[in-house]
Amino acid sequence: MVIGGGVVGCSVLYHLTKAGWTDVMLVERLELAAGSSWHAAGGIHTHNGNVYLVDLQRYTVELYPELERVSGQDCGIHLTGGLQLADSPGWMDWLKTVHARGRYLGMETELISAREAAEIFPLMDPSLFVGAMWDRHEGHVDPSGVVRAYAKAAEVGGATVARNTMVEALSQRADGTWDIHTSRGDVHTEHVVNAGGLWGREIGRMVGLELPLLAMAHQYIITGPVPAVAEYRRVRGKELPTVVDFGGEIYMREESGGILLGTYEQDHKPWSPRATPWSFGSELLPPEIDRIAPELETGFTHFPALADAGIRNIVHGPFVFAPDGNPCIGPVRGIRNLWLAVGVMAGFCQAGGVGLALANWMAEGDPGFDVWAMDAARFGDWATIAYTNAKVRENYSRRFKIAFPNEELPAARPLRTTALYDRYTHANAVWGASFGLEVALWFQDAGEEPAEEVTFRRSNAFPAVAAECATVRGGVGMIETSGFAKYRVEGPDAAPWLDRILANRLPRPGRITLSPMLNHQGMLIGDFTIANLGDHFIVFGSGPAEEYHMRWFLAQIPPDGSVDVMPLGLTMVGLSIAGPASRDVLAAVVDHDVGAEVLRFMDIKAMDFGMIPALVGRLTYTGDLGYEIWVAPENLRGLYELLLDAGREHGIRDFGLRALDSLRLEKGFGSWAREYRPVYGPEEAGLSRFVALDKGEFIGCEAARQEREEGPRRRLVTMVVDAVDADAVGDEPVWHDGEVVGWVTSGGYAHTVGCSVALGYVPSELADPRRRLEIEILGSRRKAAVRPAPLFDPHGIRMRS
């Protein structure tokens, strides 16, 4: 059963019928589209700051003709094309990056001058702009028509739609099925989808969930008749294109001879921040024109033709956001058969993709796309009401602001910190946040402000990060590793269970192994380090994926209690020391022989550091000689001081995540959510040596075997880039012979080897140093040479020494 007859719920219902589920029902407490859907401006576009959402938005836009065909309902499709206007060189750089990404995503965008833009949209004053991007896949639809079309198309496919039926409570039976208590009686169902839109939080609360959602009040105006609009129609015989003016923070389209103009105003306002009243129906909020007056003023300057048009109507309504502005979809960790389709802030651009992904997930067990960007599991319990409020407000006010690749946003911080927070702040750390946790990015020189300038080019972090890398490669550096996810796995069947969910063989007691985790389709859904501690295992993984991985673990765990998986979060924290002098530092603080033959590469042992009990694993992500040291939180500070003291004679210093990234790039080490994602198989990701096809059955083994037999179509490669002042950062297109053939997954400057480097996927036949590749960075194509081996220490001698 789908709860909620807005654009999202109706799309989920339609896609369930397309997946072959006909015994499906949607309940809507009022009329269809009675939430935020009916008063939307109906704007549609495919671009999104997150590349993984572009495909789903394109799918949504391209679905409308099919919907009209299947349902017989007019969706009011107007594909007018759209302009995105840049009023500063910074915005133009941003448009160049969007345009470049669009190339490998198959988007047909075009960069044009301000004068060319004014040819397309004569209402603008071109002297106030520096350029624009044209996308012919933009336009608008009729919101109510679209909702009705989804519902009718679903009914054609066998679904039932119950209007004026309010879900009042949900209760789950022991077998995982649900009793839905509605205003018109109870319904027993296997699955429940929360597509409650403005009431998504309230439906979540029916099952004890506090979802990270907040509605914002949003306004658009419709001007009176604009002579220039009528003139355009008369001369060109068509409608004006849609426009986004980033500098003015406004969006526009033609409406009834005038212009519909909306804004993401700075004087923004959450609506019903704690609970959405059930009494709210298909109504609008009273206009608050003063709150949007500054943006309107800019609009009337940028588009002088609007200045005298007057305002015919103001639409003011609420719609819901998640903290980062992307949807929250998917199953819920630990609650069977409950699905989320909430937080969809651009329903008319995204609902098709959301419906398709969720229906795939419910019917096939997998969304069929890389949906990490909208997976509800990207937030943990730390995303409280107050966190969500601060982040949603920040996100709303930044909707039309440039998102720089090195930018860290300030709202809701610091939230989670470890015992080193004050110490690192004192050491002039520049902070970032990951999964709600403060993480040191790099350390600014004493006396300088600990802040990074935001830019598409190399920032002021460059020399400091270079020095941190040099410390590691030349002596010893220390970095906090508390942000890793750690899971304790125990119980009589812990080993066979891990063996079934992981692709590699398990390590022997006292040893560590790397292992990918695959889904049933043989795609990468995890990249772990597994330590065998005799009576239990500790699995280390990516911190931001903790909720995502726990959801998968719990879904795979046998119900008989023979395996227990516990996320350790910040109850287990750590430091890593890395570099050629790290063994000397370690030897100075422990009472154990830590010689190369005793504590070998990939060994793990319990040791006391003075009075502090710790676990020491001999590996680091820097690809150098090094150790990860894990302790209880109350011992972290003591451990840090001890290592700092012992390291002083070796010139030890802190290094941050930016340096770690540079060090791993020059070793060609991939990273979760960058090189490793559910759209890649282990062969193409270069992880085949960690997939033990001969060990017996494990999840994804058949697909992995097939991938190995057939050979990968594309490969992850390291490329040295002929960059000038801007490195690749990820999502840039890779060119060969005048065609886009691949994309960058991450990049940066490799400080030890002194070159710009990028990791990315290219067709297998081009993964060859003799091929001439190029990477497009900020509008320029830069030579990129494939390197068959890691740039630093290609034979791995340092980490094994």
Ligand SMILES: Cc1cc2nc3c(=O)[nH]c(=O)nc-3n(C[C@H](O)[C@H](O)[C@H](O)COP(=O)(O)OP(=O)(O)OC[C@H]3O[C@@H](n4cnc5c(N)ncnc54)[C@H](O)[C@@H]3O)c2cc1C
């Ligand atoms: C002014 C404005 C302009 C906008 N412009 C655009 C735009 O140009 N383009 C774009 O893509 N998006 C736009 N949006 C956003 C868009 O409206 C939303 O993304 C979209 O409506 C979200 O749809 P939904 O189905 O998630 O939620 P909703 O439309 O809120 O639907 C949820 C439904 O669930 C029902 N429901 C809730 N609880 C229960 C219950 N217990 N039992 C039964 N039924 C229940 C509600 O009655 C409601 O009908 C705009 C929004 C606003 C406010």
